[in-house]
Amino acid sequence: MTGEPALASAEVTASGIPLRRFGHRFDIDEVDAFLDACRSTLHAWEHGRGEMASLSATDIVVHMFRGVRGFAHGYDPDPVDDLLDSVVIRMRELGA
Numbered sequence: 001m002t003g004e005p006a007l008a009s010a011e012v013t014a015s016g017i018p019l020r021r022f023g024h025r026f027d028i029d030e031v032d033a034f035l036d037a038c039r040s041t042l043h044a045w046e047h048g049r050g051e052m053a054s055l056s057a058t059d060i061v062v063h064m065f066r067g068v069r070g071f072a073h074g075y076d077p078d079p080v081d082d083l084l085d086s087v088v089i090r091m092r093e094l095g096a
Helices: 028-046 058-062 076-095
Strands: none
Touching: 028 058, 058 076
16 A cells, blocks of 8 residues: 555546547446446445445456547546556455
């Protein structure tokens, strides 16, 4: 551990993820929906109800998002990936 506080389910949000209009980016609606599922899953593990979790750590690791085409806005992939990595690490700390 790096001494940083553990990620809490309430922190699993896209509010700090920058948007991009050019280059590789992820579909906003798809990411938001997946983060909601991640938040619910982590919340279940935090409260000792891991058996009710909708996702496994592996589900999160292997999930692939659609890219955005044209000039539409999308999420910058690197912060999305970093957040999901933090979710997986926390789930594994909780025994997932």
